Amino acid sequence: MFDKIREIFDTEQFSREPRQLYDPIEYTLRLGGKRIRPYLLMSANRMFGGNDEQVRSAAIGIEMFHNFTLLHDDLMDKSPIRRGKPTVYCKWDENTAILSGDTMFALAWQYFLAQPSPRLHEILSCFNQTAIEVCEGQQYDMNFERTDHVAIDDYMMMIRLKTAVLLAGALKIGALYAGAPQSDTEHLYQFGIHLGLAFQLQDDLLDSYGDVTVFGKQTGQDIRDNKKTYLVIKALQTAPADLRDELAALFSSTPADSDAKVARVRQIYDQIDIPAQVNEAIRQEFLQAQSHLDSVRVEQDKKAPLADLLASLSDRKK
Amino acid sequence: MFDKIREIFDTEQFSREPRQLYDPIEYTLRLGGKRIRPYLLMSANRMFGGNDEQVRSAAIGIEMFHNFTLLHDDLMDKSPIRRGKPTVYCKWDENTAILSGDTMFALAWQYFLAQPSPRLHEILSCFNQTAIEVCEGQQYDMNFERTDHVAIDDYMMMIRLKTAVLLAGALKIGALYAGAPQSDTEHLYQFGIHLGLAFQLQDDLLDSYGDVTVFGKQTGQDIRDNKKTYLVIKALQTAPADLRDELAALFSSTPADSDAKVARVRQIYDQIDIPAQVNEAIRQEFLQAQSHLDSVRVEQDKKAPLADLLASLSDRKK
Numbered sequence: 001m002f003d004k005i006r007e008i009f010d011t012e013q014f015s016r017e018p019r020q021l022y023d024p025i026e027y028t029l030r031l032g033g034k035r036i037r038p039y040l041l042m043s044a045n046r047m048f049g050g051n052d053e054q055v056r057s058a059a060i061g062i063e064m065f066h067n068f069t070l071l072h073d074d075l076m077d078k079s080p081i082r083r084g085k086p087t088v089y090c091k092w093d094e095n096t097a098i099l100s101g102d103t104m105f106a107l108a109w110q111y112f113l114a115q116p117s118p119r120l121h122e123i124l125s126c127f128n129q130t131a132i133e134v135c136e137g138q139q140y141d142m143n144f145e146r147t148d149h150v151a152i153d154d155y156m157m158m159i160r161l162k163t164a165v166l167l168a169g170a171l172k173i174g175a176l177y178a179g180a181p182q183s184d185t186e187h188l189y190q191f192g193i194h195l196g197l198a199f200q201l202q203d204d205l206l207d208s209y210g211d212v213t214v215f216g217k218q219t220g221q222d223i224r225d226n227k228k229t230y231l232v233i234k235a236l237q238t239a240p241a242d243l244r245d246e247l248a249a250l251f252s253s254t255p256a257d258s259d260a261k262v263a264r265v266r267q268i269y270d271q272i273d274i275p276a277q278v279n280e281a282i283r284q285e286f287l288q289a290q291s292h293l294d295s296v297r298v299e300q301d302k303k304a305p306l307a308d309l310l311a312s313l314s315d316r317k318k
Numbered sequence: 319m320f321d322k323i324r325e326i327f328d329t330e331q332f333s334r335e336p337r338q339l340y341d342p343i344e345y346t347l348r349l350g351g352k353r354i355r356p357y358l359l360m361s362a363n364r365m366f367g368g369n370d371e372q373v374r375s376a377a378i379g380i381e382m383f384h385n386f387t388l389l390h391d392d393l394m395d396k397s398p399i400r401r402g403k404p405t406v407y408c409k410w411d412e413n414t415a416i417l418s419g420d421t422m423f424a425l426a427w428q429y430f431l432a433q434p435s436p437r438l439h440e441i442l443s444c445f446n447q448t449a450i451e452v453c454e455g456q457q458y459d460m461n462f463e464r465t466d467h468v469a470i471d472d473y474m475m476m477i478r479l480k481t482a483v484l485l486a487g488a489l490k491i492g493a494l495y496a497g498a499p500q501s502d503t504e505h506l507y508q509f510g511i512h513l514g515l516a517f518q519l520q521d522d523l524l525d526s527y528g529d530v531t532v533f534g535k536q537t538g539q540d541i542r543d544n545k546k547t548y549l550v551i552k553a554l555q556t557a558p559a560d561l562r563d564e565l566a567a568l569f570s571s572t573p574a575d576s577d578a579k580v581a582r583v584r585q586i587y588d589q590i591d592i593p594a595q596v597n598e599a600i601r602q603e604f605l606q607a608q609s610h611l612d613s614v615r616v617e618q619d620k621k622a623p624l625a626d627l628l629a630s631l632s633d634r635k636k
Contacts, residue, residue, distance in 0.1 A: 021457040072420060076413040095394040095460060098416060102390060103453040105423055109446045113439065121431065121438065128427045135421040139339040142413060 001042060001305060005035045008056055009063070024088045024100040025107070028067050031083045037062045040167055041174035043305040044188050047298055050178030054115075058123075058177060061111030062170050065127075068104035069134055069166075071097055076142070105131075119176050126176070130169035137161025150228050152237065156197065164196025171306075184296050191292040191306070198285035199313060204229040205278045206318065208266060214317045220262035226251045230281070231274050232265075239272050286314050319360060319623060323353045326374055327381070342406045342418040343425070346385050349401045355380045358485055359492035361623040362506050365616055368496030372433075376441075376495060379429030380488050383445075386422035387452055387484075389415055394460070423449075437494050444494070448487035455480025468546050470555065474515065482514025489624075502614050509610040509624070516603035517631060522547040523596045524636065526584060532635045538580035544569045548599070549592050550583075557590050604632050 014026040038059035045055045073079075074087040075097040081087065089097035108127075117123055140158040144150045171188040180188075207222045208231055222229050232251060236244055247268055255261050269275065293306055332344035356377035363373045391397075392405040393415040399405065407415035426445075435441055458476040462468045489506040498506075525540045526549055540547050550569060554562055565586055573579050587593065611624055 018454060018457045018461060020461055021454060072416055076416055098390055098394055099453060099457055099460075102420075102423065103450060105420065106446060106449040106453060109427070109442075110450065113443050113446055124427075124442070125431050128424060128431055131424040132421060132428065135417060135424060136336060136339060139336045139417055142417075143336060143338055 001039060001046075002035065004052055005038050005042065005059065008038070008059060009035070012060055020092075020096065021100055021103055024071075024092055024096055025104055027091070028071055028088060028100075028104070029064070031085055033063075033067075033083060035063060037066050037166060037170040039309070040170040040192065040306075043309070044171040044174030044180075045178045046305070047296070047302045048175055048178035048180040048184070050174070055174055055177050057111045057115040058173060061108045061115070061127075062166075062173065064104050064111060065108035065131065066166060068101050068108065069138070071101040071104065073138060075101075076138070115177070117177050119179070123173050123176050126169055126172055130165050133161045133165045137163070137165070144228050147228075149236075150233055152230070152233055155228070155230060155233050159197060159200040160193060163200045164193045167196040167199075168192030181297075184298070187292045187295045191289050191296075194285045194289035194292065195310065195313070198282050198289065201230050201278055201282045201285065202313075202316060204231055205275065205282070206316075208262075208269070209275055211317060220258075220266070223251075223262045223265045224254075224258045226254070230278060231269060234277055235269055235272060235274050238274075238277070239268065243268050243272065282314075286310065319357060319364075320353065322370055323356050323360065323377065326356070326377060327353070330378055338410075338414065339418055339421055342389075342410055342414055343422055345409070346389055346406060346418075346422070347382070349403055351381075351385075351401060353381060355384050355484060355488040357627070358488040358510065358624075361627070362489040362492030362498075363496045364623070365614070365620045366493055366496035366498040366502070368492070373492055373495050375429045375433040376491060379426045379433070379445075380484075380491065382422050382429060383426035383449065384484060386419050386426065387456070389419040389422065391456060393419075394456070433495070435495050437497070441491050441494050444487055444490055448483050451479045451483045455483070462546050465546075467554075468551055470548070470551055473546070473548060473551050477515060477518040478511060481518045482511045485514040485517075486510030499615075502616070505610045505613045509607050509614075512603045512607035512610065513628065513631070516600050516607065519548050519596055519600045519603065520631075520634060522549055523593065523600070524634075526580075526587065527593055529635060538576075538584070541569075541580045541583045542572075542576045544572070548596055549587060552595055553587055553590060553592050556592075556595070557586065561586050561590065600632075604628065 009029065012029075014029050015022045041059050041062050042052055042055055046052070070082060071088050074082055075089040075094060079087055080090045085091075087097075088100060092100075109124075112124060112127060113120075137158055137160070140154070141162055144155070144158065168189040169192070171192040172185045175185045175188050204222065206219075207229070208220060210219050212219050221227075222231075228251075232247065235247055239247060247265065250261055250265055253261065289310060293303055293310065296303065327347065330347075332347050333340045359377050359380050360370055360373055364370070388400060389406050392400055393407040393412060396407075397405055398408045403409075405415075406418060410418075427442075430442060430445060431438075455476055455478070458472070459480055462473070462476065486507040487510070489510040490503045493503045493506050522540065524537075525547070526538060528537050530537050539545075540549075546569075550565065553565055557565060565583065568579055568583055571579065607628060611621055611628065614621065
């Protein structure tokens, strides 16, 4: 299916006048990426007998929306690099990033509106609810940067909004286009939520513990950035007082020798079994995802693309 | 009708969690403004026998979208004040302005999706097309800042996209909700286009020639900012070579004594009859707007709210 998705994006024309507005959009869409949301949308659609043409435009729409959020997030986070290339606000400027992003959000709607369906109102409402929640997730993420104490539940809520609901929405929308019954669209939605949560927890773990040769980027960046991830939140919650205080101090510092800081934080994590705890949390999310997939009432072989994805993600090293 | 609109916005709740995201939205919507787009939408709806409840949510949606564009425009233009109050990026920060704006765009869709209609697809497509064009208009506006030569036609295209299409879209959407025939929705759309063009040309004229005691703000700001408006574009096009060169030089300068610059520019404008030319262009737009209103096939008294608006705008001094 990834071949089909690649073909869709390769043949779609994103640039037009004014070039200053659309060139950054084309640039962003051509950077590639895993196209996981179109994959989820099309998999769910095929599962209920839909054909790819029926959701071609919606698949572009969901990826367009995702790329819009990346573009604005990169600007807000002042991230200079995405997928090995300069981000739009760096390659062009901040105003270009704002306005091209806004336009991508509008274009996402255009793609959805171009895809007819008797259940279009339900589809658009799902997409809209998802879009609002993604914005709320990004806001909570920014809030947490300025908060000393973040609870695990609040962190899970944040990553659910920022990451998981869009995967869930992609699945539900794909199923709706194929006319799936409501209980099944709901199970697919929940499958996406737990898949998304597992995926984000893996990201947190790989950032601190990934094999740098496989992971493809420097590990320990979250620690260097004092980013509040599942790991440090869990560690602050479970560590004995002396280690907790030391960890809190480390996460308020930006020492010149950041390698020493990363090493010491990892030492503390290891000492209180953080990797094992995170792996267990990830395992639980994958189990819940599997359980919701099992509950979808279609033949087993129709579930293969999503079951395969689940299997490959649960084993991912990067 | 403005009382009805005020009541709608006074009773609508905009704030919720997370407050950091929704407080700036509530703040923006509470700043007031003329609410001209809800007025147009509701007027067009009433004209075809619609009732206000039928478009309450859409009226909020169109104003929400308009305020989203103002919020992001103020950030891109680095404008510190809007309606006498600090703009969101000044009162909060740039990231808040980006993300609250994005959320307002999503909320606009939510309001439209909440308003049922058998013609909802047409309504949403019109709104979406409008949204994309408004983004394109803002891009052309920014492009023109960095361009030496702007043609009158290009300028008219820019203000059509940036300003006029949203007024036109508000009218068409209101009429669609009431089930108006296509030829009438098209005439209302064109009425809105010409109304919007006239309105923007008036803005350009008032900025240089408004009575400061009526206009309510310092005149000559466009000249001080070297802003390419209809006036200077027309003047550069029609002035004899020596005045044209002097004008071009003045619009490349930012002298300490900006009052002298404003006075000299106005002197040149007067000498080549720019005010009369702009007034004539405005008159032509109003005539075309009137002609499209005349072509709408409903009884004369049903057109009163839009005819009254046209009359009051053609006489406006601020």
